[in-house]
Amino acid sequence: MKTDINPITGNVNMARRSFLRYAGAGVATAAVVGVTACHKDRVIVNPGGTSDIGSDDIGILNYAYALEQLEAAFYTEVVAHAYTGISTVELNYMTDIRDHEVVHREFFKAALKSNAIMSLTPDFSKIDFSNRTSVLATAKAFEDLGVQAYDGAGFLIKTPEYLTIAGKIVSVEARHAALIANLISPGSFVPDDQVDGNGLNKSATIAQVLPIANTFLKTKVTAKAFNYNG
Template sequence: MKTETNNLSNANMARRAFLRYAGASTAVAGIVAMQACSKDNSAYEDVGGGDSATIDVGSGDPGILNYAYALEQLEAAFYIQVVNSFSADFTTEEKLLLTDIRDHEVAHREFFKAALGSGAIKGLTPDFSKIDFSSRTSVLATAKAFEDLGVTAYDGVASKIQNNDYLVIAGKIVSVEARHAAVISNLITPGSFVDSDQVDSNGLNITMGPTKVVATANLFLKTKISAKSFNF
């Protein structure tokens, strides 16, 4: 019953957070219209069956949004499990920070799901068997990996986004993801929020292409994703 209550609370919170994206309504309408007008949705069909299927996110702007949606699904699922089973070695402040991050990630996930409408890829099944949720060290190391992956992934495809409205949304979301990455890094090692593994000597964030991002994300997914339709 407690888990069901938590899930319902998460869903209600996500819907409220989604409404706060009202300033992006033009972009949402554009995505929905694009999907309604599309006659070829093959890019969003499963390849294979069951949890072992590989799902290609598609091409163009909708494909990039589905790519982001896949990553947000992974992050949201991770933080929901973290918050639902905090280990004893987390401080009260750390629990509050991780709960805030969960709320952001769920809001991002719900935003992309609603915006993409019928063009959204299906819900992905995570595989967190390699994560020890009873260990603060394991949880924070995974959180860092996911947050760093998210920031480098958004930065790696931003130049390929054609619609300026979508680019603005992506910029707003990746800004929040970067805040998460800095907080998590500092929880692990105080003062490490701009370490060279993420920020180069010019003060610019490191980027990562879809091939490497997908390979990393798939380590934590039963339902595998592909970005082969990107062609870049």
């Protein structure tokens, strides 16, 4: 699938047919759109710029959308302002990951429609984008957090089609996590902080994930239906 991605903004342009083919679940996507269009729950946005993800499956989709927004914004910045001494291979890796995250973000945005949380404003002031160690450490934190978030919230998804889509996306995120870990320490693509002694990826709850994600967001995200009030 060919996508036209602005290297500065990270915005992606693609035909609707290609978008649905990317998801590998055109019917499932239509189901998401159909349900969200008539869902009674609405995303809560207060004047202070805080978004609540909502409840039920819509809440979980918004939760994923929030994390994908954060990752897409981060990798867009990484590619636009590559760290000192970056190799062609590493720049290609970062560009590929950026493209994945942008498509994931746009997928959730299109599926959720009016039920989507607001576009979040990142806060990357503590990241030195000119420094490889700073960038890769942050990338690892984001990728590990994202995989743990998907794994920790999967059991909450009630609609089988949504679970299928989440499974396809988290498998890509896990590939990212393994790659970043290996760039930091060659040969350690499955370190102990990612996979437990049973060969299972570690997971985290919504209440554990959002406080960490919010440290990199000016727009804070809450999940009141899932016991996280910020």
